[in-house]
Amino acid sequence: MEKIRKYFTFFKITFINDLAYVSNYIGQFFTFALFMFVYSFVWRAIYSGKTVIEGYSFEMVMWYFMFTETVMMSKYPFYSDMAEEIKSGDIAYSLNKPYSYILFNFSKYISTSVIRMFLNTVFGSFIILIITGSFPVKLSGFLFGFISSFFGLVLNFFFFFLLGLTAFWFEDNSSFAFIYGKFLFTVGGLFMPVEFFPAFVRNITDYMPFKYIIYVPARSYIEGFGTFIGFFPVQLLNILIYGILVYILYSFAVKRLNVNGG
Amino acid sequence: MKNLKLLMRYFKFNISAQMEYRVNFFIQIFGMIINNFFLLFFWWVIFSKVGKFGGYGMEDIYLIYSVVTVSFGISMTFFGNQTRISRIIYTGELDSYIMLPRPYLFHILVSRISLSALGDVIFGIIVFFMSGYAGFLNFIVLIIVCTMGAVIFAAFNSVLQSLTFYFGDSTAFSRVFPEAVLSFSMYPETVFNGIIKIVLFTVVPAGYFSFLPVRIIKDFNLYQLSEMFFFTVGFSVFAFLFFKHGLKKYESGNLIIKRL
Numbered sequence: 001m002e003k004i005r006k007y008f009t010f011f012k013i014t015f016i017n018d019l020a021y022v023s024n025y026i027g028q029f030f031t032f033a034l035f036m037f038v039y040s041f042v043w044r045a046i047y048s049g050k051t052v053i054e055g056y057s058f059e060m061v062m063w064y065f066m067f068t069e070t071v072m073m074s075k076y077p078f079y080s081d082m083a084e085e086i087k088s089g090d091i092a093y094s095l096n097k098p099y100s101y102i103l104f105n106f107s108k109y110i111s112t113s114v115i116r117m118f119l120n121t122v123f124g125s126f127i128i129l130i131i132t133g134s135f136p137v138k139l140s141g142f143l144f145g146f147i148s149s150f151f152g153l154v155l156n157f158f159f160f161f162l163l164g165l166t167a168f169w170f171e172d173n174s175s176f177a178f179i180y181g182k183f184l185f186t187v188g189g190l191f192m193p194v195e196f197f198p199a200f201v202r203n204i205t206d207y208m209p210f211k212y213i214i215y216v217p218a219r220s221y222i223e224g225f226g227t228f229i230g231f232f233p234v235q236l237l238n239i240l241i242y243g244i245l246v247y248i249l250y251s252f253a254v255k256r257l258n259v260n261g262g
Numbered sequence: 263m264k265n266l267k268l269l270m271r272y273f274k275f276n277i278s279a280q281m282e283y284r285v286n287f288f289i290q291i292f293g294m295i296i297n298n299f300f301l302l303f304f305w306w307v308i309f310s311k312v313g314k315f316g317g318y319g320m321e322d323i324y325l326i327y328s329v330v331t332v333s334f335g336i337s338m339t340f341f342g343n344q345t346r347i348s349r350i351i352y353t354g355e356l357d358s359y360i361m362l363p364r365p366y367l368f369h370i371l372v373s374r375i376s377l378s379a380l381g382d383v384i385f386g387i388i389v390f391f392m393s394g395y396a397g398f399l400n401f402i403v404l405i406i407v408c409t410m411g412a413v414i415f416a417a418f419n420s421v422l423q424s425l426t427f428y429f430g431d432s433t434a435f436s437r438v439f440p441e442a443v444l445s446f447s448m449y450p451e452t453v454f455n456g457i458i459k460i461v462l463f464t465v466v467p468a469g470y471f472s473f474l475p476v477r478i479i480k481d482f483n484l485y486q487l488s489e490m491f492f493f494t495v496g497f498s499v500f501a502f503l504f505f506k507h508g509l510k511k512y513e514s515g516n517l518i519i520k521r522l
Contacts, residue, residue, distance in 0.1 A: 034442050035445065
């Protein structure tokens with residue numbers, strides 16, 4: 001119990017700190033609103049002369065996009081701080097403390113990400129309601145979408161941690177981060193629901209973890225409990241697989257660490 | 263001419279500095295090329311689903327992406343400090359520039375390069391040859407309009423970042439507008455209409471960064487090329503004057519730094 005309490009304290013401190021600087025999110029809200037505004041033009045043009053594509057109306061696609069963007073913009077990119085720590089050698093200060101480095105980063109990441117997700121969901125719903133003028137979402141979806149997003153964020157944490165670990169081998173990990181981001185954009189279903197993809201791409205996405213970070217939470221927001229529970233076992237399985245992978249790679253990488261001076 | 267020499271010297275110096283980490287250099291460039299190809303996925307799916315719309319097909323998208331990435335790539339490669347001007351002002355780093363006998367804004371802009379932006383240029387050239395508009399003359403036009411686009415983008419960033427002289431740290435604010443230029447630029451012109459189209463040729467100059475250059479390549483027109491040229495020159499002069507005027511409000515922080 002004592003062990004868990006210290007991570008909860010990290011969570012709480014980051015949470016309080018983030019709440020004190022809510023105004024920092026204004027810039028992010030602008031970008032968020034801008035994306036949705038631009039996309040409403042693009043999708044309107046795509047939907048001209050059509051009412052439904054692959055079971056999605058224009059309004060549903062816009063709400064779907066708002067939810068995917070909510071998850072996408074909520075992820076706190078701690079991998080760049082982590083890479084900086086590894087390169088500068090400051091990681092030595094974290095490693096000799098009586099806590100797990102992985103769980104320490106997780107507590108801070110999940111705290112900031114959850115706050116962002118809550119604020120983005122409220123702000124995004126408001127904006128998208130103005131743009132589309134309709135509400136094709138189940139109310140219970142907000143609860144199950146939020147839970148599914150939480151697990152999506154947990155899965156994403158392991159990928160961010162892996163990105164941070166690349167600093168043990170490479171000077172700059174921004175290119176890897178870009179490419180990871182693009183996997184979420186494409187096979188993760190950020191820009192459009194997976195149902196839009198050609199059959200062979202759709203089959204590939206089933207075997208990849210990315211759709212459980214973006215697509216599944218967004219669909220759970222729209223459709224509620226049924227969708228959430230349908231995907232939940234595989235989402236958990238992915239968390240388990242990548243969690244173990246991160247633990248093994250981290251143990252291996254730390255052995256490479258060589259810090260000089262003090 | 264002297265300024266052009268300065269630009270080339272900085273470019274060579276920065277490239278050789280980056281080549282110290284050779285693997286990283288190539289990873290960044292290839293990473294950006296792969297990254298950009300991913301962006302085309304959206305259009306590939308959409309066109310396979312609904313066919314052409316608004317008179318645009320995949321070959322037009324290749325051209326739009328080519329214009330935007332080559333312009334952005336040239337801009338960030340040669341004027342790599344354009345997104346750091348605000349920081350340079352409020353940290354007092356500006357002192358080290360205003361002591362040297364070169365146009366301050368120009369000197370700040372060229373003293374840094376972005377490596378991954380070279381990947382954008384290479385990607386842009388590849389997709390240009392995949393578009394239905396590839397050809398020697400069109401390629402020359404592409405380079406000309408993209409060079410002007412690169413200058414416009416750098417001037418736009420300079421104006422936004424110079425707001426720090428007037429209102430204090432404007433980093434957050436000055437990040438949103440260039441983001442807007444890029445977001446709007448990546449889509450066909452016909453998608454936008456009404457008042458938004460006026461905005462895109464004024465407040466957010468995505469029109470001059472993407473729509474007009476694409477029009478010039480698709481259907482070469484000397485009048486439109488001149489329009490772009492005069493906008494580029496006019497906007498650059500405005501950016502320099504805006505910076506110069508702001509500089510009068512600058513107070514040194516007595517920061518001592520070593521620029522390497």
